[in-house]
Structure formats: C-alpha cells, structure tokens
Amino acid sequence: MKPRHLTAALAAASALLATPPTPAIADHHFREYVALGDSWSADVTVIGIDRTYAPTGCAQSSWNYPKQVAARLHVSAFRDATCGGATTADMTAPQNVPRVPLLADGVNPAQFDRLTRTTDLVTLGIGGNDVGLGTAVMGCLNPLPAPLGTPCRTRFTGPGGRDLMSQRIAAAKSKITGVIAGIRQRSPKARVLVVNYLAGVAVDRGCYPQVPIFDEDLTWLGARLRELNAMLATAAAESGAGFVDTYRGSVGHDVCQPPGKRWVEGVAPVLTERQGLGVPFHPNRLGADHQASTVLATLGS
Template sequence: MLAYRPTVLAAAATVLALVAFPGSSGATIGKSPKHYVALGDSYTSGPVIPVQRIDPIGCERSTNNYPALLARTLHIRDYTDVSCSGAKTVNMTAPQVVPLLGVNPPQFDALRPDTDLVTLTISGDDIGFTEIIFTCARLSVTDPFGNPCRREATAGGGDFYAQRIAAAAPKVARVLAGIHERSPRATVLLVGYLRILPPAVGCYPVFPAARGDVPYLDGLEQQLNTMLADQAFSHGAAFVDSYQGSLGHDVCKLPGQKWVEGTAPTSPAAPVHPNAIGMQQVAAFARETLANLDEAKAVG
C-alpha cells in the first residue's frame, strides 16, 4: 500500500470527534449496535491468524480479526463478516473467486436495511499492493542503497503508484455510497491500514526494500490512508486512523512490538499483514471511534 504529507490527514482532522486517536481512551459506547457487517480485504480478514474459518477457506477469515474482536467487545449478537483476502472494491457488488474452488458472494449481499454498523477496509488490492511489494523487492537486489523503486515509478514524469491511489478514490466513494443506499441507518467506519514501515530507516531483509525506498514506500502508504480519510469525510463515514496509531509498531520492530509482520512472519500471520496484536489494536481504534461518535452526538 503505502506518504504522509505534513498536513496530517487534513480532512479527518476537520472532524476530530469522528476519528480514533491513541491515548484518547475513557469514552464509552452508548447503545450497542444490533446488526454489524464487516466488509473488506485481507487487512480485515486476517489470513493465517488462528482460528481460520472455512466459509470459504480461500477468504482466509480469522475468528480473531478486528471485526470479530470488535463484535465481542461490543456484545453484538447479530454479526456478519464477509471480508475476503484479495478483495477489491468491485467485489462489494460482484462475486470473488478464491483459492480451493471457493466463491465469496458479493460482500454487499450481507447488508440489510436494519444494519446499524458497518466497518470497511478496502483499496489495497485495487492499487496492486502485492505487486508493489514484489516489484520493490526485486529492484532492491541490484541497488540496495538507492531508491530504484521510486525511480522506476517516476520515470515517466509522474508517479504511477500515486496515480493508482488517486484512481482508487472514486471507487471507494462508490462503495461508501452503496453502503448508505443499502443500510441507510448504519454508522460506517472506514478503517485505515496499519503502518508497515518506519518513516526513514528500514530493516532489510525483514522487509526487502532499498534504503532510499523506505521513506518512499511509507509515503505511499500515507497517501493511501489520506485518500481514505478524504473519502470518509466526503461520504458520510468516520475514518479510523490505524496508520497514525501504529507509529513504532512497524515490521522492523521485535516480536511482541510489531503489529504487522515482515516478509518472513515471526507469528501466525500472512507476510506483510497484521498479526494478532495488530488486529487487537485496530479493534481498539475502531471502538474508540465509535465512542467518540457517541460523545459527539451527546454534545450536539
């Protein structure tokens, strides 16, 4: 995924009460949601994190991903998780063929008129997250101290990875509109991606990126999260800022400190994906956002 502009998520900051920030604990949830639907990609589903569901097995849904943890924390009895590894925005309305002869139905099929909470993490696969990782890893072999990935991405004068992020924005907007259309009473949380890399100095080969590409890739992830925050602000959703909250917990940290695994995981999780601790933290950020929303409603 992958740049944080100095204007820290300006759109999200405009609606401070709607965003979860670490250290703002103490707020409580008022009325617990009655029907919760979790949508999204592998940063929602939690591949490899025990225990893996089999409905279908190719979606790699964990019973301990952030939606499951949030549902348990809020004591939500009517809870549906349709997230799936590899899901793109198109898979909200179209079925997704997954490994082992499985098919995940359109994720929007789970939405109902009485759904009152929806969480969503999406667009990493729209921008080709896996391709970016492997491309940058391949280029780092011949230029480990330079910035070959950035040079290739900007060779044409622009930045084609940044352009992919911009192209994903209207797709995310359509997804949010579709949620509101199908579940008009729902509180919608658009959940950002956990920080993958530190701001400057990497940890080759834990994450195989050339030295000069570490800040570039981190910058791309910031751009992605900024885009999501902008879309949340513009389309009636609250943004959960997992990126800012995970500073100091990137892939370069020790086991027990990192919330996202490197290319060779040291705990049960997919490479370059959240581990169990990361999922716990995202669930906490989402819960904090809901608490802030309740407080804002009470004040307003």
C-alpha cells in the same frame, strides 16, 4: 453581571463540570454489524483460519478486528465478509478465492450481499488492492544487494517524474466514495466507519536485509501508504462516514521491529503465543488487537 446572576451561572457551570461525559456508544446499542474489506481487515493468517463467515480461501483469522469488535459490542447479528485480495469491485460481485482441497468453497459472495435494511453498523477497510500497493510490495523484494539489485521505485516513475502509484491512489477515491454510497443505499440506517491501514512500513528508514527491500524503496512504500490513508480519510469525510485512524497509534510497530513489537509481519513471520502467526506484510494478532481497540474507541466504547 449581578451577584444573583453570577451565583446562578456558577452553579450551572459546576453542575456541567460534575456531569461525566457520556460515551458516544452509550445511547446506541448496535444490533446488526457487517464487516467489509480486504486482507488487512480479514487479518489473514495461516493458522487459526475461521470458515464461519467466509470461504477458507479468504483466510479470515479467528481473531481479526471485526470478530473482536462484534464480541465486545454483543451484537445479536454479525456477518464478516472480509476476504484476502478483495477490491472495491468485490463489494458487488463474487470473488474467486483459492480453492482448498476437499472443501468446495472457492467463491466469496459479493460482500454487499451481507448488508440488509436493518444493518446498523458497517466497517469498511478497502483500497490497497485497488491501487496495487500489496503487489508493489512483493515486486520490490530484492535479495541482491546494491549495486547488483535494481530499485523498484523506478518502475513507478512516469513521464516528467510523475509518481504512478500516487496517481492510482488519487484516482481510487471515487471508488471508495462509490462503495460508501452503495452501503447507504442498502443499509440506510447504518453507521459506516472507514478503517485505514496500520503503519506497517516506516517513512524514514528501512532495514535491509532483514526486509529485503532497498531502504529507498521501503520508505517510498511507506510514503505511498500514508497517501492511501489520507485519500481514505478524505473519501470518508466527503461521504459523511466515520473514520478510524489505526495508523497513528501503530507508528513504531512496523515490519522492521522485532517479534513482539511489530504489528505487521515481514518476509518471515514468527509464531509467538501473543503475536500469533500472520502472513507476510499483513497485520498479526497484535495488529488486529490495535485495530479492534481503535474501532471501539472511535465508537466511544
């Protein structure tokens, strides 16, 4: 390379290095944000339920990650459709939810009803109820220690030793890709982010009797949770959607950790000023804070 060419190249390189990277969100101001999902997106709570966007029976917390993200982005329009117990079927059909006395609000409209042609940001946290992972957790509660109690994992073992929960997770991928396609059909200009599940359960340890699920069952549930997240990542990639990994940064904050360190509540939630009061086996306020910060980081904010 000739000296003058080398000088010019060095100058160009110096200019590039001197230019700070621009956050991905800086060139796009989101105006209309819609949040879709189940209880881990609603961040269900027993104190501080917000009825602004969904029926009381959905148990949306006033501090869930969609609300935190909407506030941080200063969107002019925000609709939070998330609801406890939701499945992919509830994206296009009304969902019956517990009716609270004196409040006639026992139905959450189809979550897709909140989408419009001008929606430009959508977060989606769904899939756990489709595969029955939450139901499995509650079914694995075992107050009787071994050998009096029976491990629940055997109920999910099919012929030839096949893991029935793993089969459900694999089969649910088409439902997730179908939901993403439905979002794009209704909101073609939207940036779609699939949000996965926090590391609520470890894969290498349990904590019986603090969480009365046999250690072998709790670690099995933790492994299935990782499988679910992997399936969500694959579905997002195949559909061209973004993916928000809340799992990786939450490892070490599972249900076996003490109050103030755990981001997902165990059998007996503890009320603290910073942690709030969540619902068993669901994110507490600390978990919601992590979800929100991870969504914002993914957007480049």
